[in-house]
Amino acid sequence: MADSAAGSMKSLLQFLKLVGQLKRVPRTGWVYRKIENPESVSDHMYRMAVMAFLVKDQQLNKDRCVRLALVHDMAECIVGDIAPADNVSKEEKHRREKEAMEQLTRLLSADLKKEVYELWEEYEGQSSAEAKFVKDLDQCEMILQALEYEELEKNPGRLQEFYDSTAGNFSHPEIVQLVATINEERNSNIAAARSEPQS
Amino acid sequence: MADSAAGSMKSLLQFLKLVGQLKRVPRTGWVYRKIENPESVSDHMYRMAVMAFLVKDQQLNKDRCVRLALVHDMAECIVGDIAPADNVSKEEKHRREKEAMEQLTRLLSADLKKEVYELWEEYEGQSSAEAKFVKDLDQCEMILQALEYEELEKNPGRLQEFYDSTAGNFSHPEIVQLVATINEERNSNIAAARSEPQS
Numbered sequence: 001m002a003d004s005a006a007g008s009m010k011s012l013l014q015f016l017k018l019v020g021q022l023k024r025v026p027r028t029g030w031v032y033r034k035i036e037n038p039e040s041v042s043d044h045m046y047r048m049a050v051m052a053f054l055v056k057d058q059q060l061n062k063d064r065c066v067r068l069a070l071v072h073d074m075a076e077c078i079v080g081d082i083a084p085a086d087n088v089s090k091e092e093k094h095r096r097e098k099e100a101m102e103q104l105t106r107l108l109s110a111d112l113k114k115e116v117y118e119l120w121e122e123y124e125g126q127s128s129a130e131a132k133f134v135k136d137l138d139q140c141e142m143i144l145q146a147l148e149y150e151e152l153e154k155n156p157g158r159l160q161e162f163y164d165s166t167a168g169n170f171s172h173p174e175i176v177q178l179v180a181t182i183n184e185e186r187n188s189n190i191a192a193a194r195s196e197p198q199s
Numbered sequence: 200m201a202d203s204a205a206g207s208m209k210s211l212l213q214f215l216k217l218v219g220q221l222k223r224v225p226r227t228g229w230v231y232r233k234i235e236n237p238e239s240v241s242d243h244m245y246r247m248a249v250m251a252f253l254v255k256d257q258q259l260n261k262d263r264c265v266r267l268a269l270v271h272d273m274a275e276c277i278v279g280d281i282a283p284a285d286n287v288s289k290e291e292k293h294r295r296e297k298e299a300m301e302q303l304t305r306l307l308s309a310d311l312k313k314e315v316y317e318l319w320e321e322y323e324g325q326s327s328a329e330a331k332f333v334k335d336l337d338q339c340e341m342i343l344q345a346l347e348y349e350e351l352e353k354n355p356g357r358l359q360e361f362y363d364s365t366a367g368n369f370s371h372p373e374i375v376q377l378v379a380t381i382n383e384e385r386n387s388n389i390a391a392a393r394s395e396p397q398s
């Protein structure tokens with residue numbers, strides 16, 4: 001028993017070290033657009049979890065949304081952040097991430113292994129209202145981050161492709177409203193830059 | 200009504216932008232020890248939230264632990280990460296963080312304002328078993344990160360002060376066990392480095 005407890009603690013430590021690599025995986029979309037010191041995958045999941053916590057819709061299980069947000073990109077600690085520009089097919093991306101989630105969750109005790117793996121599956125399969133909401137969060141957090149990078153760079157409008165690729169994808173009313181507010185601020189930044197006297 | 204909804208969305212956006220600054224607040228302890236590309240405060244809270252999710256102790260409300268982990272350092276988006284080496288008194292640190300949490304949560308609707316502020320207060324006051332557990336997580340996540348930095352730098356033993364300052368602080372049995380496993384791996388790294396032939 002003592003040996004087995006020690007063994008499971010070593011596995012848990014191994015799991016946590018793999019998860020810790022997310023801190024050192026920069027989000028590929030920003031790297032390709034040459035953002036300085038881009039956020040990590042865990043930075044992104046952190047704010048998504050906070051956003052999940054702020055949802056008002058009582059139909060959604062808020063804690064489940066938080067858990068989904070914490071797990072949905074976890075496989076990237078092994079496979080990295082595969083971006084659309086990487087030309088990896090959706091199926092191949094899913095295959096790699098599934099393998100990584102199996103490898104990761106094997107390090108957990110039976111009940112946790114099932115719980116974490118199933119959260120990831122639920123998100124991948126978009127099989128619940130919570131999973132669909134968290135997908136909205138994923139893209140909304142990204143365009144919010146794009147707005148912040150444009151503001152930090154004082155270069156409004158530079159990251160247009162992130163807005164183009166997500167336009168019309170949002171379905172939860174709270175997120176649709178938030179996205180409208182993000183776009184409003186961004187459009188006003190762009191308009192202000194256009195009306196400045198050229199130096 | 201429409202105006203007030205638009206106003207609250209603007210406030211929510213402001214809140215999320217402040218929280219987003221956590222991605223750009225490096226953890227001061229690592230900065231002072233000249234770690235290259237140190238983790239952000241949100242990186243740290245992300246892994247703590249995952250650790251909270253893995254707790255087995257059925258006496259603890261796991262989702263509450265996750266929420267506490269997500270909120271406990273949130274004030275640092277405004278006040279920064281004040282480290283012991285900064286010589287700011289505990290009272291002054293608390294005063295600044297309280298003010299920051301008031302400023303932050305004013306941007307939320309009444310119910311969320313109360314919920315987020317009270318989570319922070321619960322952690323600060325260490326007024327629940329969950330808050331005490333999350334404090335254990337906070338320090339355990341830090342020494343795990345120290346181990347990983349020593350391993351990445353191939354410099355076992357360099358970050359001894361983080362182990363000295365936390366030794367004996369852990370009380371939850373699951374964390375005590377995990378800390379023992381971390382120390383075991385670290386001690387074996389140190390022993391291996393000592394027994395290598397000097398070049």
